[in-house]
Amino acid sequence: MEFKLTKEQQLIQSAAREFAEKHIEPVLQQIEDEDDVPRELIDRMAELEFFGIQFPEEWGGSDGGYDGYVLVMEQIARVSPGVSMILSVNGLGLGAIYTYGTKEQKEKYMEPGLTGKLLASFAFTEPETGSDPRQITTTASKDGDSYVISGTKRFISSANFHGPIVVFARESESEEITAFIVDKFCEGYSISKPWDKIGLKGNRIVDVYLKDVRIPVENMLGKVGKGFNILLSGIAYGKIGISSTYLGITLRAYEEAVKYAIEKTHRGQSIAKFQAIQIRVGEIAIKLEAARWLTYRLGCLANDVKDPVQFAKEAALTKSFVCENAVDVTRIAVDVHGSYGVMEDYTIQRLYRDAIIGPQIEGVGDMQKMIVAGSVLRGGR
Ligand SMILES: Cc1cc2nc3c(=O)[nH]c(=O)nc-3n(C[C@H](O)[C@H](O)[C@H](O)COP(=O)(O)OP(=O)(O)OC[C@H]3O[C@@H](n4cnc5c(N)ncnc54)[C@H](O)[C@@H]3O)c2cc1C
Structure with missing residues (x-):
């Protein structure tokens, strides 16, 4: 170690x-x-x-x-x-x-x-579901050597850029969830205007409309009916990206809180002299360290995955902790700033807005805990 x-x-x-x-x-x-x-x-x-x-x-x-x-x-x-x-x-x-x-x-x-020439997307969520694949309504109908895909995908990141999009749809012959690769902006592909979300600005999300999008059968990703496995394994790796993003938010919130605590004065002395501020700074430092090592550990584990189910549990555990922890840390850091913390001139309010999104994406927090519990209760570690 x-x-x-x-x-x-x-x-x-x-x-x-x-x-x-x-x-x-x-x-x-x-x-x-x-x-x-x-x-x-x-x-x-x-x-x-x-x-x-x-x-x-x-x-x-x-x-x-x-x-x-x-x-x-x-x-x-x-x-x-x-x-x-x-x-x-x-x-x-x-x-x-x-x-x-x-x-x-x-x-x-x-x-x-x-090489960044094309940017990929991953489209699971639909207006009726984000957590339950049984409710997917997008269809992929076999037609000779093609599949014809129709449906709406909601809140899809980077769907405004050219590149491949992995789409999860119900395959017509098996009625099973299956993954397909579609080239964005092909015939029948269109997008909504961007959703106006409160944070994570730059990560544009749009709805994707697939209207009779015809793709060759070779564009099926994996096998018929294996979409759910691809989804679970894909987002297990995706959670490394989310966790490290939310670690970055936590690190910045820590830096902003420490800087403010030292620089802001009260009756001529830094507010860092108050025990209330010291306790908050201590708490943030502890939470940053916990998030950092869980995330770094997940990166190391991902380099050599022997058991994908065990890895999915580690990814869920890390993503759940780091994202919820980021909400706590940014919230405490706002307290360190007092009223200045809710003013747009201060970085911390932006971090708080960014943080609150984390537990809601790539599998909501509750689902992560259910993945962890499922593994633990089956006798896993
Ligand atoms: C910034 C951002 C980027 C996104 N990018 C993408 C993307 O690129 N691709 C994509 O496919 N999606 C994307 N999404 C969508 C996101 O992943 C989903 O919204 C998310 O998975 C939750 O789905 P939902 O909103 O439909 O919530 P629901 O699934 O409706 O869940 C709502 C609540 O109900 C509870 N719940 C639901 N089902 C269960 C259950 N079975 N057991 C227990 N509790 C349950 C949960 O507690 C949850 O909090 C993005 C969203 C945002 C905000």
Whole structure:
């Protein structure tokens, strides 16, 4: 057991921190105002190979491992969690293609996705369901050598960019949930205007309308009826991205609280002299450390998954803790700021808005706890 970063990991971490401060911070307000990430920023992240860290070189990645990925994501999210979510969602869609795709599918989608030319999406949620695959109403009807897909997907990240979208639909012959790869903006694909959410600005979400979208049968991802497995395994890896994003939010909230506590004065002395402030700062520091090591551990575990069910439990456990913890930490950090904490001039109010979204995405908090409990009660660890 070793709780320290290697020299190489320290370099990855500092490169990501420097990049975020130099290139994201100056356009942060623009990202917040437009709920969009400038294309130049995406291209710069691609040049630094941030899109492919966790994937092997063989498919266009940079072999930095999931432990390298969490370090980069944490530092990007420390400045803009919306930007890190773009990396996370791309990794989620491509991760499913990498794990379940045929050689041809990987050849078509991995390299453009890992170099940021195309950005992947992953579409499960529908107006009637986000947690229950039995309620999926999108259909994939077999028609000769094609499937014809129709339905509406709700709150889909990055669906406004060109690239592959992994769509979960009910296959007509088996009536089972099955995954398909659709090229965004093909005939029959359209999107709504962006949802106006309270935070995570830059991670644009839209509804996706699929109207008689015709794809070749070769675009099925995995096998008929295996959609639920792909969903569970895909979002288990996706939770590494969410957890590291919410670790970045926690880190920034900690920094903002400490800075404010030291700089703000009361009758000529720093408010850090008050025990009430000290207790809050102590609590935030403890919560940051717990979130950090759970997330780093998840990155290390993801590098060598022997038992996917056990890994899904570890991912659920980490995502649940880190996201709910981020809500607590940002809330306490608002208290450290007093009324200034709810003013738009202060970063902490934005972090609080970003934090509150975490427990609601990629599987709500309750579902994570049920995954953990299911494993524990079956006699797992
Ligand atoms: C910023 C953002 C980005 C998103 N990106 C994507 C994306 O890229 N792709 C995508 O597919 N979706 C995406 N979503 C959607 C998101 O993943 C879903 O909204 C989420 O999984 C919850 O689904 P729901 O809103 O339908 O809630 P529901 O499933 O309706 O759940 C509502 C509440 O009911 C309870 N509940 C529901 N079912 C159960 C159950 N079986 N057992 C116990 N409790 C239950 C839960 O406590 C939950 O809090 C995104 C959402 C946001 C906000």
